[in-house]
Every structure is written in C-alpha cells, then in structure tokens.
Amino acid sequence: MDFANDAFQFYIIHQKNDQAGDKARDPKHVYANTTNPSICPILSLGIYWLMFPVDHSTSGGRLFPGTSQYERFRKLFSQRLLNDRDVLTALENNGLHVGDLGTHSIRKGSATYTSSG
Structure with missing residues (x-):
C-alpha cells in the first residue's frame, strides 16, 4: 500500500x-x-x-484479519441473511428458495456490475 x-x-x-x-x-x-x-x-x-x-x-501484514475470507463471508451470509424471516419472505414472494442462493450470487450480481466500470 x-x-x-x-x-x-x-x-x-x-x-x-x-x-x-x-x-x-x-x-x-x-x-x-x-x-x-x-x-x-x-x-x-x-x-x-x-x-x-x-x-x-x-x-501477517494483511489488511483484514483471517486467512479464509470466502469461508467467513459464506458463514455470515448463511447465518445472518438467510435466517432472517423478512429475507425469507421476500425470497418466497419472488419465487426463490434459500437453496437458490449462495456466495456466487453476491459476487456475480450488482457488486461485479458496479466494480467493472
């Protein structure tokens, strides 16, 4: 840096x-x-x-702690977001199920679109 x-x-x-x-x-x-x-x-x-x-x-000179950022994100994603009743209701209202979503859904969505310039 x-x-x-x-x-x-x-x-x-x-x-x-x-x-x-x-x-x-x-x-x-x-x-x-x-x-x-x-x-x-x-x-x-x-x-x-x-x-x-x-x-x-x-x-170890890393900006953010931990060695497995993917695993940490996956764990937080599944524990916090997918256990939220309002989120589950919104998914169901749009014809989606928890099994339809994963960490790749986030990475290939709006964040990728925004960061690609």
Whole structure:
C-alpha cells in the first residue's frame, strides 16, 4: 500500500486468474470522494483502522484479519441473511428458495456490475 499524489495505491496479489500473484505489477488506485463522505473509501478505511488497529504481529501484514475470507463471508451470509424471516419472505414472494442462493450470487450480481466500470 502506498499513497501517490491524491490516490491510495495497492496491489492485488491473489486473483482468480493469477493465483500465484505473478501478475501483480500494476497498482490499483483508489481516490477519495470529497463530495460524498458517506461513500468515501479512504474515510471508510481510516475509520476501520481506528476501530480495528492493525497488529502486524498477528496479521501477517494483511489488511483484514483471517486467512479464509470466502469461508467467513459464506458463514455470515448463511447465518445472518438467510435466517432472517423478512429475507425469507421476500425470497418466497419472488419465487426463490434459500437453496437458490449462495456466495456466487453476491459476487456475480450488482457488486461485479458496479466494480467493472
């Protein structure tokens, strides 16, 4: 991670098409949103670091804790969202069932559309 001019730069080491991280040579850039602080990624990261200080002795240099982000997300998704009665009712009203949804549903939905530019 680094700051260059007005951009926060970071490298994505582990990607679906580059499991070993051999292609992580060009940094990704994140810019502050000065007109809408409620969606500013730089402000959000700052607040996160204030709430959860990075402990390099236990994090191994990782920004977020844990080693299995997929498993953590899957567990929270199934425990919290799919056990919510209002969510289950909304699914049923739209002809869907809990078994129709999984973590891939989230990744291939609006988040992917939004992040693809």
